[in-house]
Amino acid sequence: MTDSTRKYWQYALWLAIITIFYNILEGLVSIYFGASDETLTLFGFGVDSFIEVLSGAGILAMVLRIRQNPDTSRSQFEQTALRITGAAFYILAVGLGVSAIYNLFTVHQPETTLPGLIISLISIATMWALVSAKRKVGRALDSAPILADANCTMVCIYMSLVLLASSLIYQLTGFGLVDSLGAFGLIYFSVNEGREAFEKAAGMECGCGCEGECEDCTETH
Template sequence: MSTAPKSRRHVLHRRIKLIVAATIVYNVVEAIVAISAGAVASSAALVGFGLDSSIEVLSAGAVAWQFTRREPERWEKPTLRVIAVAFFALAVYVTATSVLALVGRVEVEHSTVGIVLTAVSVIVMPFLSYAERRAGRELGSATAVADSKQTLICAYLSAAVLAGLVLNSLFGWTWVDAVAGLVIAVFAFREGIEAWKGDTCATSVGMVLDDGHIDAQQ
C-alpha cells in the first residue's frame, strides 16, 4: 500500500475521481458514435469498439464508486472483479460477432465518422491512461492501475480499428475489419485475466500479483 501522507492521499483520491469522470464522459460519447456508425457501415470492429467504450464506462464507474467510499482500499478486490468480468464479456461478444462476420462475409462500407472517431481516440486515450496509472501507482491502488490499462486498451483498439477501416476504404479488404475485431477480443481476454489475478494493492513500480511477483512492466 502507499506510504504517502494522508493529505497527499486525499489529493490522489480526488485526482483519480476527476480522471475517471472525464473517462466516463468521453467514452459515453464514443460508444454512442461508434455503435451508430458501426451499424450504418456493418462494421463488426467498429461496433465492438463502441461496446469496448461501454465496458470502459462500467470499469471507470466501478472505480469512481470505489473512491466515493470512506475507505476505498477495502473495496479493491471486488472492484477488480468487476473490471475483469467486463473484459471477459467484451471478449466473448466481439469474438462471436467477428467470427460471424468472417463466415458470412459481411460487406463493410466506408465510414468517415468511424475513421475520425478512432483517430481522435488514439490521441486522447493514452493521456487519460497515463494520468490515472501514475496517480494509481503513487496511491497504491490496483483498481486504478487496472482501469488505466482498460483505457490504454481502448487506445490500442482504436489503432487496430482505424487501420481496418482505412484498409477497407482504400483496398476493399472487408476481412480486415473482422480481424481487427478479433484483436480486440484477444486484448480484452488477456487484460481480464490480469485484472482477475490482481492483488488488492499496488506498489509504485507495478501491480503485485497473486503469485507474489511484482510486474514492473504493468
Template sequence: MTAVLQAPSQERRAVLSRRIRLLAAATITYNVIEAVAALWAGGVADSSALIGFGLDSVIEVTSALALSWQFSAKDPERREHLTLRIIAISFFALAAFVAVDAVRSLTGGGEAQHSTPGIVIAALSLAIMPVLSWAQRRAGRELGSRTAVADSKQTLLCTYLSAVLLVGLVLNSALGWWWADAGAALVIAGIAIREGINAWRGDVCCTVPGAGANHAADDDDCCAGCGTDAKPAPASIALGQGPEGR
C-alpha cells in the same frame, strides 16, 4: 545511497483522491460521448467492430463509475475490495463480448462498410485514452490505490481496442480485409481476461505509496516483475543498489 519512499501525507492523499475523482469524471464524460458516436456510426456502416467498440465504452464508464463511488467515501480503502470486483467483472464482460463478436465476424456474420466517422472516432480515442490512463496510473501509484491502477489498465485496454479498430477500419476501407480487426480483437480479449483475473485477485502492480512522486519512469516496466502472488507494498520501502544499500 538509499532512497526511502514514504507514504503520502494526509493532505497529499486528499489531493490525489480528488485528482482520481476528476480523472474518473473525465473518463466517464468522454466514454459516454464515444459510446453514442460509435454505436451510431456502427449502425450506419453495419460494423460489428464499431458497435463493439461503443459497448466497450459503456463498460469503461461502468468501471470509472465504480472508482468514483469508491473515492466519494471518506475512507476509500473500505470500498476497495468491492470496487476491484466490479472492475474485474467489467474486464470479463468486455472479453466475452469482444470474443463472441470477433468469432461471429470471422464466421461470416457480416461485412462492415467503409466508415469515415468510425476512423475519426478511433483516431481520437487513440490520442486521448493513453493520456487519461497515464495520469490515473501515476496518481494511483503514488496513493497506493489498487483500484485506480486497475481502472487505468481498463482505460489502457480501451487504447489497444482503439488501435485495433483503427487498423481494422483502414484495412477494410483500403484493402477489403474485413477479417483483420476480428483476429486482433481475439488477442485483446485474452489480455482483458488476464487483467480481469489480476483485478479479481487484487494483484495490481505499481501501487507503491509515494512511487509516483519519486520515480521518473511511469511506464508499465515497473510491473514486469509482478506475478500472481504480488501484494501491496508497505508504506515505506528502502531501495538500495546492491547489498550495501540494504
C-alpha cells in the same frame, strides 16, 4: 491525510468521472455508426466502451472509499463490478467471434470505415491524455490501483489502434475482410481484460500489467 494528498485524490476522482462519461459518449457514437455502416470492429469497439464504464464505476467507488478511509478493504460493489465486467468482456469476445466468422464466410463488407477512422484517432488522443494524468496521480499518491487503472487505459489505446488500422486499411484498399480481422484483434484484448477483471475481483493480483502481487490491490496506496 495532507492537503497535497487530498488534492491528488480529488484529481483521481475527476479522472474516474471523465473516463466514465467519455466512454459513454464514445460507446453511443461507435455503436450507432458501427450498426448503420455495418462495421463489426467499430460496433464491437462501442460495446467495449460501455463495458469500460462498468470498470470505471468500480474505480470511482474505490477512489471515493480510499478518500474517506484509506484503511478500508475493497467493497462488495467493487468486487461485483469487476465480476460483471469480466463476464461482459467474455460475452463480447464470443459475440465478436461468431459475427467475425459469419462475415468471413459471407464475404461481408462494411459501407464505410471513415467514422471508425475518426473515432479511433480521437480515442487514442483522449486515452493517452488520461493515461498520462493517471500515472502522474498514481505516482504522487504511490497508489498501485490507480497505476494499474492507467495500464488498463493503455489497453483501450491498443484497441483503438486495432480500430484505426482496420478502418484505414479498408479506406485505402477496400479489402472488406480486414473488418473481421480487426474484430479478432478486439477479441484478444477482450479475453485478456475479462481474465484480469476476474483475477482482481478474487484479489489474486493488481492486474492490467501491474507488476507484483498483493492480497488486495486497494490496500496499497
